[in-house]
Amino acid sequence: MSSTRHLPHAPTDSRDLAATAGVDAHWHDENQVAYASQGVLAVHTEASRWIVPAHRAIWVPAGTVHSHRAYGETRLHLLGLPAGRNPLGLVEPTVLAVSPLLRELLIAYTASDESQDVRARRRMLGVLLDQLAAARERPVRIPAARDARLAAVTAILEADPSDSRGLEALGHEVGASGRTLTRLFRQDVGMTFPQWRTQLRLYQALRLLAEGRSVTAVGRCCGFATTSAFIDVFRRSLGHTPGAYVRSGSASPGVSG
The missing domain is CATH 1.10.10.60 (Homeodomain-like)
Structure with missing residues (x-):
């Protein structure tokens, strides 16, 4: 990828992407989980391309240069985690199966306001990470x-x-x-x-x-x-x-x- 941006913080939020909209190549100092509750998300790195439908999420380790592209109107949920917090021990981008409970947790946690009860958010994150740690790898991946x-x-x-x-x-x-x-x-x-x-x-x-x-x-x-x-x-x-x-x-x- 010829031009990349360094965005130190991996955001935790929800956003809508129009069909064929994209996020240019960038990298974070933190780990990130990307999940589309609607539409299809493609994630590209120099080594591979992944497609992430609504029953999958992708783990993107800190330091990985990657870009996103939406296919169909896409509702994107992003979860940022410190580099030292890696419940699956993964060092490469990996597509994971999303259970119904993990789906709802990702939607709720990324949509909630950080000004809400800190203890409640911490408890929700704890359950989310437990579910993430139990997720199976289920890739649709095209290596370069x-x-x-x-x-x-x-x-x-x-x-x-x-x-x-x-x-x-x-x-x-x-x-x-x-x-x-x-x-x-x-x-x-x-x-x-x-x-x-x-x-x-x-x-x-x-x-x-x-x-x-x-x-x-x-x-x-x-x-x-x-x-x-x-x-x-x-x-x-x-x-x-x-x-x-x-x-x-x-x-x-x-x-x-």
């Missing part, structure tokens, strides 16, 4: 490729997630064999090619659902052979169907599934 040949392949697929070609065919375009690309995926991004492609398609699917596209259209645009295949992968990866995700208010209404 460093090798030029692999980066060329990922750029092709990001431009068209419905491209169903295998690595041998893609390799013809970038001057690498399928075997070499298979090795590079494991070494460079820590995933197999099928794992990376599934993450990319889910990332794009969440963005499109937030923009109000139907489940059927999103599945087709993201390269799933059938709507039922899309629903199955979405459910296994995120714990609910895309239709349930839309109906929960996380995205604009589309065709249920």
Whole structure:
């Protein structure tokens, strides 16, 4: 990221972001939790991109240069914590599952006025941190490729997630064999090619659902052979169907599934 701002304090507040609005690259001296109770939040670092729907939050460690972008009208909740307060012991950005109780705590704590009863806020924060410490890691993450040949392949697929070609065919375009690309995926991004492609398609699917596209259209645009295949992968990866995700208010209404 070429231009970054140093904002020492990680704020604790709630704010609304318009569709496609963003927060430019910056970093804090404190840890931060970002959660969108409505819409979809994308968080970018130099190493990876994460997508954070309403059943997920992202932990951003102190010192991490990151930027935000909203997909769909997004209600963003930010929780700042001192650098020494790390209930999960995480040293890298991590997407976490948000339980119903953690969701309500994040909404209530980030919306409350700091002038309110200090002891009540301290008790609420204690329960919130207990819930955060118990949260499971559930990422939709796209690691950035460093090798030029692999980066060329990922750029092709990001431009068209419905491209169903295998690595041998893609390799013809970038001057690498399928075997070499298979090795590079494991070494460079820590995933197999099928794992990376599934993450990319889910990332794009969440963005499109937030923009109000139907489940059927999103599945087709993201390269799933059938709507039922899309629903199955979405459910296994995120714990609910895309239709349930839309109906929960996380995205604009589309065709249920």
